[in-house]
Amino acid sequence: MLGVGAYRTRNRPARSEVLPVPIGQMTWTLTDHQGRLVRPSDWAGRPVMVFFGFTWCPDVCPTTLSDISLWLEELGADADRLIVALISVDPERDTPDVLAGYVSNFDPRIIGLTGPADEVAQAAADFRATYRRVDKEGGDYTMDHTAGVFLFHPDGRFASIIDFHEDRRFAVPKLRRTLS
């Protein structure tokens, strides 16, 4: 996997000037891959890991979810209290059913979240994440989106971001610090 590291380090790290707001101050309402409504208050008292993506994404998203799955396996039962969510930036195509088929390929603790465009926009605003639609020839489109993984402490405070290019050796220790 040396090549992956080599390619990832070519990219510039994330530099967000504004930090995500605490989970308790977020105002979005989304639907999970099993059709249940989820609000930030449902996550009170639990550590949180959130990633923005979409299921039509062939490279960044499955790679991140594979990485997350490996981290969760390494943490084992320690990560059972951790909320792990993929928030779709492509709700037009990512219905709860579509998300269900997708997340079933990864660690079962990962949930998929989607919803109306304005709720997804609210979630992105709360996390200080960005995304934009990129139209391609023939009516098809793809999405550019924030690639980092957001971590929050059990009390809802923002902890840190695991950048996409970041050496994965640092991910699990970062996660452990978030869990406690």
Add this chain to the structure above:
Amino acid sequence: MKHFLLATTLIFSAPAAMACETVTIGDLTVEHAWSKATIGAGRPGVFYVEIKNSGTTDDALVGITTPAAGMPMLHETVVQDGIASMPHAMSVPVPAGQSVQLAPGGYHGMLMELTTALKEGDSFPVTLSFEKSGEVTVNVDVLSLRAEGPDCADAGQ
């Protein structure tokens, strides 16, 4: 329907060892070609490979074709200011004496308009076009959506 039947006969089940096959053209060695399973044929597939240039002349991968996709393209995943995008790559440099990888998070073949869903365990051919060395075809092994690369005994990675 004729088109569909043609497509299904070109994608066949093969042992997992396929990804470990090595093909050469001129000074180039092409190996560890793999892809990820897709959910249906509507989503794009992906193509990863490793190319070694043992010669003294720079070369470049300028295109890919495959019966598995109507619109295969070279892309590069770029993360800038934390935002991931994947612009079209006109070519992938393969400098003299160096190795280049199309790998998760970097350069990749983007297989748009799949003729059929890619299933774990399947295999399909991809023809790589090099600026100087010409064309060479390699068999691509479809791994799971979760896979991070082929498991080759001689992988050396």
